[in-house]
Amino acid sequence: MVRYKKNEDSLVSTINITPFTDVILVLLIIFMISAPGLYQASFKIQLPGTSSGANRSDYTVTIAAEKGGQLYWNGERISPEQLKDRLAGIQDPAQSRILINADSELPHGKVVQLVDQVRSSGAESVYVGTVPESRR
Secondary structure (H helix, E strand, O other): OOOOOOOOOOOOOOOOOHHHHHHHHHHHHHHHHHHHHHHHHOOOOOOOEEOOOOOOOOOOEEEEEOOOOOEEEOOEEEOHHHHHHHHHOOOOHHHOEEEEEEOOOOOHHHHHHHHHHHHHOOOOEEEEOOEEHHHO
16 A cells, blocks of 8 residues: 655554454464364363374264263263253254264263164264373
8 A cells, every 4th residue: 555645754553453353363373273173171071082084173063971971962971861852853964974972981882872862862973082192
């Protein structure tokens, strides 16, 4: 942008917002990167560790189960009865991708029951959340 000055003593009364925009965009990027970690940290769940596994983030629904048996649907605390209702309410369950994050201290039988309940709702793509061994 070219500025024309009538004389050297006149003030330029425009605001340059480029630095402000740069700072806001950097903060937005930092927030976008850290948000999934904050979401996972809000639960009291210690995921089991594995030496292999894929990193995905395109799940339709995330169901979390604490070691005490408390359930969460996309971060919202729910009862087992509400879980049944929400699973029944999924539109096109065959195309949905459901992630189950179960605490490593939750009994294996409870995890199997949860997976079976999700599969019986018609969901074909059911995943169990893990973390790499190095992060445990």
